[in-house]
Amino acid sequence: MSSKPVVVYGASGYTGRLVCEYLRQYHVPFVAAGRDEAKLKASMDAHVPGIETADYEIATVDHDTASLTDLFKGASVVLNTVGPFSELGPAAVEAALAAGAHYTDTTGEQDWLMTCDEKYGQQFADAGLVLAPGIAQMYTTSEIAAQLCLEQPGLDTLDIAVFWGGSPTIASTRTILVNAATSKAHYLENNQYTEFPTQGLVQLVVPGQHELALSLPWGGMSHPVWFKRDPRVANCKAQGGVFNAALMNGVPQIVAAALEATKDMAPDERNEALTATARQVMNEMPPRENPRVNKTLDSVHASGPLGRAHCVIHGNSNYQQTGLLQAYAAYSLLQTPPKRVGFASGCQAFGHRELLGVLRSFGLVSEPQLTVQH
Numbered sequence: 464m465s466s467k468p469v470v471v472y473g474a475s476g477y478t479g480r481l482v483c484e485y486l487r488q489y490h491v492p493f494v495a496a497g498r499d500e501a502k503l504k505a506s507m508d509a510h511v512p513g514i515e516t517a518d519y520e521i522a523t524v525d526h527d528t529a530s531l532t533d534l535f536k537g538a539s540v541v542l543n544t545v546g547p548f549s550e551l552g553p554a555a556v557e558a559a560l561a562a563g564a565h566y567t568d569t570t571g572e573q574d575w576l577m578t579c580d581e582k583y584g585q586q587f588a589d590a591g592l593v594l595a596p597g598i599a600q601m602y603t604t605s606e607i608a609a610q611l612c613l614e615q616p617g618l619d620t621l622d623i624a625v626f627w628g629g630s631p632t633i634a635s636t637r638t639i640l641v642n643a644a645t646s647k648a649h650y651l652e653n654n655q656y657t658e659f660p661t662q663g664l665v666q667l668v669v670p671g672q673h674e675l676a677l678s679l680p681w682g683g684m685s686h687p688v689w690f691k692r693d694p695r696v697a698n699c700k701a702q703g704g705v706f707n708a709a710l711m712n713g714v715p716q717i718v719a720a721a722l723e724a725t726k727d728m729a730p731d732e733r734n735e736a737l738t739a740t741a742r743q744v745m746n747e748m749p750p751r752e753n754p755r756v757n758k759t760l761d762s763v764h765a766s767g768p769l770g771r772a773h774c775v776i777h778g779n780s781n782y783q784q785t786g787l788l789q790a791y792a793a794y795s796l797l798q799t800p801p802k803r804v805g806f807a808s809g810c811q812a813f814g815h816r817e818l819l820g821v822l823r824s825f826g827l828v829s830e831p832q833l834t835v836q837h
Contacts, residue, residue, distance in 0.1 A: 465538040467520065469493040469793045470564075472531070472555060473544035474521075475506035477748055478569055478599075481786025482542055483519070484511045489794040492518035496534060497545075498526065510751075526551060531558035540793040543568040548575040548596065556583055556594070565593040565801075567792050567809075569785055571601055573649060573683035577656075580688060580806045588805025597685040598792055598809040600784035601625055601703060603818065604776055605761035606686060606808055608831060610815035612765035612772040613695055615835055621696060622764040623686055624667050625703035626676055627781045629749065629757045648683035651691055651699040659683065663715055665702060670762050670775045670832075677711040678702040689808040706758070754779035759828075771836040778828035791821045 469486060473479040474495035486493045497503050500523045507514050507521070524534045526545070531554055535541055541559040545551050548570040556579065559566040566587070570576065579596045587594040597603070605625045612618060649656040659680045666675040684701040691699075704711050725733040759778040765771070778784060788809060795801070801812040809818055822828040 464536045465494050465522070465534060467492040467494045467518070468539045468797055469542065470496050470522075470535055470538045470540070471542050471544070472496045472524075475499065475502045476544055478782055478785055478789075479544040480506050480510045481782055482544065482789045483507065483514075483517070485787045485790030486793065487511065487513055487517040487519075489790055490518075491790065491794055491797065493793075494520055494522050494534070494538070496522045496524055498523060526554060528554045528557045528561070531555055532561045535559055535562035535564050538562065538564050540565045540567070540796050542789045542793055544789075546570060546572070548572050549578070552596070553578075560586055560590065560592070563590065563592070565595075565796050567593070567595040567598050567789060569599040569789065570596045571599065571682060571684065573685065573688060574647075576685055576688040580692075584806030591804050593796065593801045593804055593812050594806045595792065595809060595812050597689075598785070598788050600759060600778075600781035600788070601627070601681075602685040603788055603809040604759065604778060604784060604822065604828065605701070605763060606689065606810050607815045607819050607822075608761050608763040608774040608776050609686065609690075609765065610810050611774045611819075611831055611833055612763055613693075615765070615770060615772050617770045618765040618767040618772055619696055620698040620766045621686065621690065621700070622766075623684070623699070623701035624669070624678065624762045625681075625684070625701065625760075626669060626678075626706055627703075627757065627759045628706050629752065629781070648680040649687055650680075650683065650701070651687040651696070654691065654697050656687065656691070664711060667702065667704075669760060671760070671777070676704060676706065677708055678704040679711075679714065685808070689811065752780040752783055757781060759784070773834045775832040776828050777832075778822065780827055783825075784822060784827050787821060787825055787827065788818060791818070 471482050475497050503521045524530050535558050541564045543555045549572050605623050609621050648659040664677045667678045669676045681703045686701045687699045690696040725736045757780050759781045761776045763774045803811045
């Protein structure tokens with residue numbers, strides 16, 4: 464049973480330790496939880512600045528619903544960074560619900576968001592709890608830009624592009640491969656999920672530079688699921704990528720080769736093979752982000768029959784943005800009811816202007832550039 468109001472599950476990972484860092488800055492007591500006590504202790508001691516001033520404890524737990532429920536009892540909020548979420552998320556979500564705790568995670572797996580919405584959303588709403596998967600830079604910062612555009616009435620179509628500098632972590636790389644092997648990517652067309660065609664890399668115009676950037680559907684991303692229940696939005700398509708063109712050119716080949724090699728395998732065998740492939744791509748923890756290198760750019764075009772809006776948000780340190788957004792979610796939930804219970808995005812649960820203010824106050828994004836054509 465937790466003696467702290469917040470549990471960070473997966474605290475020893477790259478994102479988990481950043482969540483802990485920002486919880487410390489918000490003076491929020493937390494449990495740093497995971498499977499390996501030595502790894503948790505080493506991660507807190509070596510990678511969370513100022514950890515000696517934090518109010519926290521370490522807890523080890525097996526990944527099953529009963530064990531996680533026992534750990535989550537007594538906590539108000541569970542912040543989960545343990546993926547792939549389509550595989551490992553159900554146990555954590557069911558445990559949070561059983562323990563009576565709000566739940567957030569950092570997923571980018573569209574199929575997992577759909578599962579949360581359709582299977583667990585009403586149960587969390589009935590319990591007065593938030594179920595907010597996908598609170599992370601790659602989705603939430605661009606959602607802020609979309610919500611700013613939608614402040615203009617009469618816009619019903621969102622065209623979203625997300626780019627960042629650097630490379631994915633070990634866990635993110637594995638998740639990309641597992642997600643590609645087990646699910647389809649969708650966009651929203653006339654309020655219905657529509658499967659992306661097999662199209663490979665797509666060139667996109669990136670505001671602020673002459674060179675075109677390369678993008679992928681990246682699993683469909685979170686936005687079509689979040690906006691499916693927003694009456695203002697009928698169409699939503701999101702794509703993303705890294706600024707490094709060489710890395711982007713390699714991603715489709717890596718994914719295609721992994722899918723071909725594992726197509727006839729049993730699920731457990733396939734997951735092991737995909738994990739091995741992911742480690743060939745990225746087998747070490749990335750260094751702490753450098754804001755001069757790890758830049759982010761979120762661009763949203765919103766349109767309607769008679770209107771247009773375009774919002775661009777430049778920022779840096781996408782993983783730090785994720786850690787901060789997760790920590791703020793917990794900080795907020797400990798003090799005031801959310802704006803929405805049940806299945807919700809970060810902006811729907813906590814407010815897009817509130818989240819923008821948080822990112823701005825920590826120097827992680829610049830003032831949005833919003834252009835409106837009436």
